Amino acid sequence: MSISELRAVECPHCFGKNKIVFYSSVTPSSDESLRNSILNGSLFHYKCIHCGYEARLNYPVLYNDTDRRFMIYLIPECDRRMITDRVIERDRTRMPPVKKRIVSDYNSLKEKIIIFESGLDDMAVELTKLALKIKTEKQYGIETDCGYFSFCDKRKVGFIFFDANTKEKYLETAGMKVYQKSLGIAARLGRKQRMSRAFINVDSIWAEEILYRYHKYGMEE
Numbered sequence: 001m002s003i004s005e006l007r008a009v010e011c012p013h014c015f016g017k018n019k020i021v022f023y024s025s026v027t028p029s030s031d032e033s034l035r036n037s038i039l040n041g042s043l044f045h046y047k048c049i050h051c052g053y054e055a056r057l058n059y060p061v062l063y064n065d066t067d068r069r070f071m072i073y074l075i076p077e078c079d080r081r082m083i084t085d086r087v088i089e090r091d092r093t094r095m096p097p098v099k100k101r102i103v104s105d106y107n108s109l110k111e112k113i114i115i116f117e118s119g120l121d122d123m124a125v126e127l128t129k130l131a132l133k134i135k136t137e138k139q140y141g142i143e144t145d146c147g148y149f150s151f152c153d154k155r156k157v158g159f160i161f162f163d164a165n166t167k168e169k170y171l172e173t174a175g176m177k178v179y180q181k182s183l184g185i186a187a188r189l190g191r192k193q194r195m196s197r198a199f200i201n202v203d204s205i206w207a208e209e210i211l212y213r214y215h216k217y218g219m220e221e
């Protein structure tokens with residue numbers, strides 16, 4: 001069940017009062033429209049009823065997909081790599097662990113939802129993204145500052161990268177072979193984290209660490 005609360009907010013522009021629904025937890029299986037409004041951004045969209053000022057609301061929310069068994073905790077500007085979930089750690093069920101991730105911005109929340117809904121492994125996706133980022137930067141002689149999963153079909157996985165200086169978009173693809181190889185590396189070198197019942201941060205920093213270990217020590221843990 002989703003948990004929300006109606007709060008009075010003072011507009012930062014005209015100081016008028018607005019009533020806004022804040023969600024501390026979103027469960028898409030019980031409310032599909034909430035999932036859609038997260039993906040299209042409307043859930044975090046603020047528009048003042050007095051002056052029309054618009055902004056993005058930035059607050060912590062837990063996205064809990066109980067059907068697909070994943071949870072994503074959006075904590076704006078969070079720099080923690082791991083958050084222990086004591087309640088669930090005590091729960092020794094025979095079910096495989098729920099995938100639990102921390103993200104620190106809205107775009108990463110959206111990306112994780114799309115990755116998990118596509119049935120992909122987010123660790124393998126991050127490793128594939130990193131390999132492709134290195135290739136793209138070399139190929140065009142650019143530096144990119146962020147990249148996001150875009151699509152996946154039977155033959156390839158696509159990502160969008162942004163030039164750090166010009167903000168120009170690059171849509172690049174990697175073959176499924178790269179993803180499969182990444183999956184092997186993630187299964188081996190990310191084994192402990194895959195078994196973890198804590199919320200963990202699986203992002204580009206995570207991928208860089210794994211790739212570094214892979215190049216230095218191979219598949220040894």
Ligand SMILES: [Zn+2]
Nearest residue numbers: 011014048051
């Ligand atoms: Zn206003």
